[in-house]
Amino acid sequence: MTVNNIKVDRMKRRLVVIGNGMAGMRTVEEVLSAAPDKYDITVFGAEPYGNYNRIMLSSVLCGDKTIEDIVMNDRQWYADNGISLHAGADKAVVRIERRARKVYALDGTCAEYDRLLIATGSKPVIAPIPGNDLEGVISFRDILDVNKMLAYSRQHKKAVVLGGGLLGLEAANGLVLRGMDVTVIHNSEVLLNRQMDRKAGKMLQTALEQRGLKFRMAATSQCLMGDEKGHITAVRFEDGSELECDLFVMAIGVRPNISLAQEAGLYCERGIVVNDTLQSYDPAIYAVGECIQHRGDTFGLVAPLFEQAKVCANHLSAHGVAEYSTLPAATKLKVTGINLFSVGDFLGDESCEAVHFTDPSMGIYKKLIIRDNKLMGAVLYGDTADGMWYQELLEKKKNISDIRDVLIFGQAYLTAAEAA
């Protein structure tokens, strides 16, 4: 036992958390508030910091925020709450002994648990193309990546971002703000095609182009080419054309980080499979965040993670009443001056009806999808003030037939009677 700096209280049970990210720490916070004296808590994190807000990384990249700004819990917080924190690359957990209820870090640090919480998050997907291991090819996941990009932006000119999703566009925007010449390669004709329909995607593209971003739409990269030092120099497309670059950021999605769980023999599919209480197939092991699979879904946005944390903490605290269910999560793009919002099924099908509002010169586009007088999804571009309201209508499955005329214009136009 290396847990010697904390006085072990026999009465307390032991909670070990693998992963010092947003989902894991939110769960810990919830546990601390729901059952402050229930657990001795040990946290392992592979990054050498306290807990920071990963979704704010793009703000750091573009210079709106510093690393300090986005730290949520510094080391002092862990100390203050009696949490033993093992953070750093050598503290990455490499093995779970379920029978013995122990976890081991790379450096041999071991912790015993009564309850284990796995919150290992996700890993960036690396495009399976030749040259993906060249110098200058990175992903956009953590502080290290941000620091790399900042370093490149100071010395190099040309960057390519692969992937026109939320993360890719935030990275590209950040690099442009850092003075780089950035081209985004996207495999669809529509940016944010997971969150936006064609019209909103096009408006977004125009707005980003006005900020200096360049786009190669509906393009497939065939390979990455490097110089003799093994540093990337260009990307070649399927059509044979090439684009020079000094930095190549892969932002084509994430996949649940489940190797540790798999090795421990925990039942996984695409993610660690959990039930509605966030419990895995091993009753002593819970899992939250991007590493899990719940009723077939995996996760990439922050809102459901926080909900999972709440439910999981409820059970860890032995209150045992909460059940997790996935609600439609809303998307926002963190590019200053660009407001977009999407939630739910924003494409719809034949059984759905669409409500549109457009004012191209004002840069406003809104679309609502309605089925059986209930809101199914929304895409807002330019004016996102009512995003939260739509999300609420969607979550509550409210019948909107009485307010349908004003629905798309926003909550402000409801009369007092309708709002009730």
Add this chain to the structure above:
Amino acid sequence: MADNTAAFKSVQTTCPYCGVGCGINALVDEQTHQVEITGNPSHPANFGRLCSKGSALGETVELKGRLLQPRVYGREASWGEALDLVADSLISTIEKYGPDAVAIYGSGQLLTEDYYVANKLMKGFIGSGNMDTNSRLCMSSSVAGHKRAFGSDTVPGCYEDFEQAELIILIGSNTAWCHPVSFQRIRAAKEANPQLKIVVIDPRRTVTCDIADLHLPLAIGSDTILFNGLLHYLGRKDLQNQAYIEKYTEGFSTALEAAAISSGTIEGVAAQCRLNVNDLQRFYHWFARHEKVMSLYSQGVNQSSSGTDKVNAIINCHLVTGRIGKPGMGPFSLTGQPNAMGGREVGGLSNQLAAHMDFARNDDIERVGRFWGSKTIARKPGYPAVELFDAIHDGKVKAVWIMGTNPAVSLPNADKVKQALQHCDFVVVSDCIANTDTTALAHVLLPAQGWSEKDGTVTNSERCISRQRALFSPAGGAKPDWWIITQVARRMGYEQAFHYKNTAEIFREHAALSGFENNAEQGLRDFDISAFADISQQEYDNFQPIQWPVNRTHPQGRARIFDDGKFYTATGKARFIAIEPRLPVNLPDKVYPLVLNTGRLRDQWHTMTRTAIAAKLNQHKPEPFVEVHPTDARRHELLPNTLATIESRWGSMVARVQITDSQQQGSLFVPMHWTGQLASRGRMGALVNPVVDPVSKQPECKHTPVRIEAYQPVWHGFILSRRELNITEPEYLVKIKGEQFYRYELAGETLPENWQDWARKNLWNTPVENSQWQEYQDSGINNYRAAHIVDNRLESLIFIGGDINLPERSWLTSLFAHAELEKDDRKSLLTGLPPLGVPDIGPVVCACFNVGEKTIQTAIREKNLRTPQQVGQYLKAGTNCGSCVPEIKALL
């Protein structure tokens, strides 16, 4: 207006709308072609007051839409060519088919001088009686009733009597809307004298009932029963004025007998008229008890197949009590048009000849022939209006000249009138407006001067002759009607008789004719203005309002006639007319179970060719509507503000449903005003039965059996546009001119393939730079809304929905006043709702000061206002023309 008043001239003239005949002070700016209108404080008809229509006259003098050049077979022509063609066509038609194959159809809008010349041409020289006028539609029953009772077409009393009366009965008259200034005068009289009782006799509970002590909502058409009942009641020895009856009247006993037979007991009368017996009794009692009784009546009496009988049934009650011609008493016909009376004076009806002489006496025919120096004078009456257009339809009349009226809209069975004109060999229309339903059917269009350019005289309801004076020099090639007629007459070979160079000359001749052989030996006539036979140009120019007769006996005019008990019948006595009540000709049946009533609105005049130019007059009632009793609405499955088709055996229209218990069960009301120019299916004339009174030939416009059903289009919508648009597709289409915008109310039976394309095609036919669109579409409920914005200025808006639940128009229309669209407004635009914090004034109540219903409601609530006066002090609403006071009261 600008400070430099030196550039302005001040002109005293008269209002061209209803028969009240208000005097106007016009401050004219010739350079900008603008005029500021105020009431003339010294004119005896209005003492400075004006109604909403009169106040808005300044907005109607624009030249847009005016007919400014003669047109011949669709192309512009010179006056010479047009006049030659008219003269030649009339001559050749007369040569081929005789004088009765041509006709003139004039209007109560013509000035006396115009009327005189037209009548002289047709009856005096062409030699046909075929000169009739639209006064046939409003006044002819009064004329006939007067002549039967008095031997002359005389209105005995005057407006001053309103103040002196103890009891005023308003019969078949929505005075508050149709004669607003007289109504205000009566209201003021009642306020000054709370003893004054007001009784309204009208099937509808109109806003006129606002001042009524008693409203008798009688069954439509039962007026003669009601007044026969009254005569029967007054026939009692202690109530009748036996001395008067014996000395000054004849025919009393037969009239009383007829009245007794038809009415029986008061209970019986109440049952037949469907009135509360106590109310009826109270009315009879009041009538008997008050010496100073005035019976004011209008179209509800006249426009009936027994209109003349109704007039006489009323007059009978004044004769039996001897209450006529003395201060504060008498029957009083409220005339509809500004110069209906002037038309009657010159003989504008086809049964009249001239100067209150008609075809009944050979002496009169000879006399007029002698005066005019004509050997071809007509010797028999011509076709009255409805028969005239039948005769055109049947090919008996081959050429017709229509002056200043719109029969394709206003006559009964108006679709047939349209057909008649389509098939007529030669149609000439003189008008000041280029596009009307009637000008569309003309072969020759002659541009007449409009009200603001015309010069002459008019006579109002109380026999008061006033000068109408030109404010502006004539627009384009427009000419006075008298000049046009004179030019045609000269080309037809009547130079000598039509030598006129100005209106004073015509007026002198008209005055001379009125006094010509007008004496005890050769027969006295009531209408005598011989005092003006030698009037100088200067005197004519300075002419002050005066009530005829104006002759040697009455050099200062005469306020009341018959005060001396002298009538113009052969015996010199007034005649009682025995009235046998008759039901309207066409009664409701299973197929057409409802009765259609028609009438005027507060802020519109006739076929809206002028009032609809004034944006503020289009706010009160922007669309054709039909008033339906709640029970009928339920029975026929009609919902408020939806559209309904109203159909008679003669035609159909579509109107917006207004459910109100002010309407009797079983009867509908529609306004008379809308034309094909402004509404695709709003012409009520198409429905009205072509039934006329056998004596007066006035059509029965207030009683046509109809049916009603919901009109169910696939979509409803409206468009607001800064520019006038050319929209033709939607089945239901109403065009409304607003303040810097045009509003189109729409409904359609088929959906366009794509609303976006439809909107671009209809709202944006000429591409503009910096054009921006804001759009909202809901595929599920068929909602489409779009705003077209050019250079950040609102250009047009379209709102389409699956039903009538579209946003209020008031806030949206206010945005057209702004040069630039505010950002907040732009965001709110397609909601139709103002951004938070901007008050929505609601539907306009006070047209004069543009005060909305919601503003008034808020003020009432927040300022605790209790009376219309307080509302007026606070918001100014109702303090100008006062015609919205009943609505303000309703809000209180």
